[in-house]
Amino acid sequence: MFETLILILDATLRVSTPLILAALAGLFSERSGIVDIGLEGKMLGGAFAAAAAAAVFGSAWIGLAFAILASVGLALIHGFACITHRGDHIVSGVAINTIVAGLTVTLGLDWFSQGGQTPALTGDARFTSIVFPFAEQIADVPVIGLIYSELLSGHNILVYMAFVFVPATYWIVFKTRFGLRLRAVGENPHAVDTAGISVALVRYRAVIICGILCGIAGAYLSTAHNAGFLKDMSAGKGYMALAALIFGKWRPVPVLFACLLFGFLDAVAVRLQGVALPGIGEVPVQAIEVLPYVLTVLLLAGFIGKAVGPKAIGKPYVKERA
Amino acid sequence: MSQAKVPVWVNVGLIPLLNILLAFFVSGLVFLAIGQNPLEAAGYLVYGAFGYDAGIGYTLYYATNLIFTGLAVSIAFKAGLFNIGGEGQAYIGGLGVGLLCLWLDSSMPLIIIAPLAIIGGAVFGAAWAYIPAYLQARRGSHIVITTIMFNFIASSLMVYLMVNWLKEKGMMSPISRTFQESAWLPYLHDVFSPLGLDIGNSPLNLAFILALLGCVVYWGLVWHTRWGYQLRTVGTNPTAARYAGIDNAKVTIWVMLISGAFAGLVGVNEIMGVNHNLLLNFTAGYGFAGIAVALMGRNHPIGIILAAILFGALYQGGAELAFEIPSITPEIVVVIQGLVILFSGALENMFKGKIEGYFLRRAAA
Numbered sequence: 001m002f003e004t005l006i007l008i009l010d011a012t013l014r015v016s017t018p019l020i021l022a023a024l025a026g027l028f029s030e031r032s033g034i035v036d037i038g039l040e041g042k043m044l045g046g047a048f049a050a051a052a053a054a055a056v057f058g059s060a061w062i063g064l065a066f067a068i069l070a071s072v073g074l075a076l077i078h079g080f081a082c083i084t085h086r087g088d089h090i091v092s093g094v095a096i097n098t099i100v101a102g103l104t105v106t107l108g109l110d111w112f113s114q115g116g117q118t119p120a121l122t123g124d125a126r127f128t129s130i131v132f133p134f135a136e137q138i139a140d141v142p143v144i145g146l147i148y149s150e151l152l153s154g155h156n157i158l159v160y161m162a163f164v165f166v167p168a169t170y171w172i173v174f175k176t177r178f179g180l181r182l183r184a185v186g187e188n189p190h191a192v193d194t195a196g197i198s199v200a201l202v203r204y205r206a207v208i209i210c211g212i213l214c215g216i217a218g219a220y221l222s223t224a225h226n227a228g229f230l231k232d233m234s235a236g237k238g239y240m241a242l243a244a245l246i247f248g249k250w251r252p253v254p255v256l257f258a259c260l261l262f263g264f265l266d267a268v269a270v271r272l273q274g275v276a277l278p279g280i281g282e283v284p285v286q287a288i289e290v291l292p293y294v295l296t297v298l299l300l301a302g303f304i305g306k307a308v309g310p311k312a313i314g315k316p317y318v319k320e321r322a
Numbered sequence: 323m324s325q326a327k328v329p330v331w332v333n334v335g336l337i338p339l340l341n342i343l344l345a346f347f348v349s350g351l352v353f354l355a356i357g358q359n360p361l362e363a364a365g366y367l368v369y370g371a372f373g374y375d376a377g378i379g380y381t382l383y384y385a386t387n388l389i390f391t392g393l394a395v396s397i398a399f400k401a402g403l404f405n406i407g408g409e410g411q412a413y414i415g416g417l418g419v420g421l422l423c424l425w426l427d428s429s430m431p432l433i434i435i436a437p438l439a440i441i442g443g444a445v446f447g448a449a450w451a452y453i454p455a456y457l458q459a460r461r462g463s464h465i466v467i468t469t470i471m472f473n474f475i476a477s478s479l480m481v482y483l484m485v486n487w488l489k490e491k492g493m494m495s496p497i498s499r500t501f502q503e504s505a506w507l508p509y510l511h512d513v514f515s516p517l518g519l520d521i522g523n524s525p526l527n528l529a530f531i532l533a534l535l536g537c538v539v540y541w542g543l544v545w546h547t548r549w550g551y552q553l554r555t556v557g558t559n560p561t562a563a564r565y566a567g568i569d570n571a572k573v574t575i576w577v578m579l580i581s582g583a584f585a586g587l588v589g590v591n592e593i594m595g596v597n598h599n600l601l602l603n604f605t606a607g608y609g610f611a612g613i614a615v616a617l618m619g620r621n622h623p624i625g626i627i628l629a630a631i632l633f634g635a636l637y638q639g640g641a642e643l644a645f646e647i648p649s650i651t652p653e654i655v656v657v658i659q660g661l662v663i664l665f666s667g668a669l670e671n672m673f674k675g676k677i678e679g680y681f682l683r684r685a686a687a
Contacts, residue, residue, distance in 0.1 A: 035466075037406075037466070037470070077664070080669075081664070081668035081669050082668070085668075085669055085671045085672050086671055087667070087668035087669055087670065087671060088404075088667065088668060090404050090406065090466050091404075091613070091617065091663060091667035091668045092664065092667070092668030092669075094406070094610065094613055094663055094667075095660050095661075095663035095664035095667060095668050096660070096664070097610075097660075098610060098614075098656060098657075098659055098660030098663055099656075099657055099660030099661060099664065100660075101653070101656055101660070102653045102654060102655070102656030102657035102658075102659070102660060103352070103657050103660075105651050105653040106352070106356060106650070106651055106653055106654045106657060107355075107356065109649060109650070109651050110356035110357065110649055110650075113649070116651060116653070236474060239470055239471075239474065242467070242470070243467075243471065246467060284482050284486065286478040286479065286481050286482040287478075287482070289478050290474065290475045290478040290479070293471040293472075293474045293475050294471075294475065296467070296471055297453075297457070297463070297468050297471050297472075297475075300457065300461075300463035300464065300467060300468060301457045301461045301463045301468075302461055302462070302463070309464075
């Protein structure tokens with residue numbers, strides 16, 4: 001029983017990682033007032049760039065760099081549309097998701113001729129697990145041994161990075177000057193403008209950070225969690241991260257827990273496939289799968305708490321001209 | 323602002339045209355990037371879509387779905403709402419159509435099943451849009467997010483129903499039994515052949531006529547009813563609408579019901595017209611493509627028909643293209659679709675200021 005729990009939690013960490021990265025990405029963007037439903041597309045683009053570059057150069061780190069480049073490029077398109085040209089944030093996000101969904105397969109087929117996939121990655125082209133010191137030795141110690149060797153040890157570097165980014169995000173958003181400005185442009189851009197700070201510049205910086213984090217999330221999907229790019233491999237994780245961002249009310253630590261909860265549900269759903277629970281019987285996997293979405297809808301509707309986003313979110317900033 | 327006005331044709335014609343051309347130009351660059359001649363590719367596309375009878379049939383068959391989802395997205399736009407849940411509404415609409423066909427196909431003739439199934443698809447689609455609409459109107463939750471969530475919920479619900487309840491016994495894949503022919507919407511080539519017209523075999527069916535009727539309904543509703551006036555007022559200026567005594571929440575809920583109903587009719591074309599059984603993933607992204615259609619069609623039924631035919635042609639031509647040049651996937655059409663959304667949607671203001679400025683200055687001079 002205990003071992004099963006540890007294994008489920010272990011899987012939870014692995015499934016949650018891309019959600020955490022993408023949700024933090026969304027946090028930067030949306031805190032600055034830029035709605036981002038393009039998390040999905042940026043993640044998918046990052047996944048493709050990472051796998052393609054890792055396949056060509058044989059290094060997961062070069063893959064990661066390309067993933068970040070690709071994702072930041074997409075983020076800048078989003079910024080160009082939403083910040084510079086005051087376009088509709090949702091439409092721009094949909095555009096990016098659509099373009100990436102098509103472009104990754106198109107380029108993949110042209111470059112690798114494997115039906116839109118990238119070649120399977122091996123060795124250094126993937127991020128491999130990091131085994132903590134003495135993990136083997138203390139694995140047999142009751143309770144702690146299992147927690148240490150199974151749950152904490154043995155993930156790849158990107159998993160640990162995701163967890164480090166949570167306090168880092170908290171610090172940046174709530175304890176730095178940039179964070180103050182970031183939150184201010186999302187709540188009251190006029191005030192920021194009055195203080196002589198460029199609203200556009202702050203927002204551009206926010207979408208660039210968003211792009212970087214989405215790129216890492218994408219690289220995780222194709223070069224750490226899997227060994228190569230598959231068509232549509234982000235499979236709605238970007239939207240789920242968006243749900244987690246709302247569920248965590250745009251605050252880093254609650255967002256982390258929302259991602260872990262959604263990841264946990266995913267891990268449980270896999271485990272419960274075809275298993276009859278005592279007293280309840282067999283729970284349909286789909287019922288667990290939809291829980292993140294149902295919970296988010298309920299939260300948004302104010303049935304369980306209330307999610308209130310940044311005030312100026314989705315509104316283009318127009319300087320007043322007398 | 324001066325008194326000078328920008329000519330109408332600039333806003334309705336020139337700027338949208340420039341945006342579309344830019345989208346196609348960038349699409350051409352994508353073709354160049356994968357080492358293909360864009361003009362040659364365009365040739366295959368056009369031939370595949372319009373070059374022969376069956377090709378035209380396929381184009382119009384794809385266009386049927388796109389008209390439905392285009393109308394769905396567009397009518398919600400009219401009220402300032404973004405219904406991104408067309409995909410889920412179409413999916414559940416198809417479920418409604420399929421359930422009715424499975425229930426009635428052995429006992430009723432087509433003349434009774436067809437209208438019932440159409441109503442069924444519309445009602446199921448509308449019902450799926452109702453909850454997000456209600457939550458937006460009465461509880462203030464953002465419709466974009468809820469409709470996205472409802473797409474995923476619809477998808478899981480369909481998998482559950484198909485795998486556990488509707489799957490034909492003894493089949494591995496989650497497909498329902500095939501309907502009896504009394505629940506098949508006639509193909510247009512079968513309708514035309516007694517008249518001595520041969521239009522080539524294609525999945526084009528009577529749902530296409532239904533889609534055109536839908537455009538007429540849209541036109542009538544939006545511009546020729548009191549409710550349509552309320553709808554447009556809410557979309558243009560919600561505050562003014564409230565002052566004028568319009569119940570914004572009620573308009574929101576009703577427009578979403580109609581939007582969901584339009585999307586649900588995709589099920590009539592796909593389930594009753596072509597597949598003749600209930601299956602998974604028949605919506606195949608039409609809900610999202612509807613956004614491109616609505617944007618490109620400038621939220622007008624005529625525009626939507628033209629845009630739907632253009633995208634239908636891209637789908638059909640894309641299949642032909644992938645067949646002729648194996649190193650190209652049909653997905654390249656999705657790229658073009660995305661670029662159209664980007665340039666005629668998100669970046670629609672890119673040229674606007676400059677061009678309007680030019681005409682204003684010219685008018686002032």
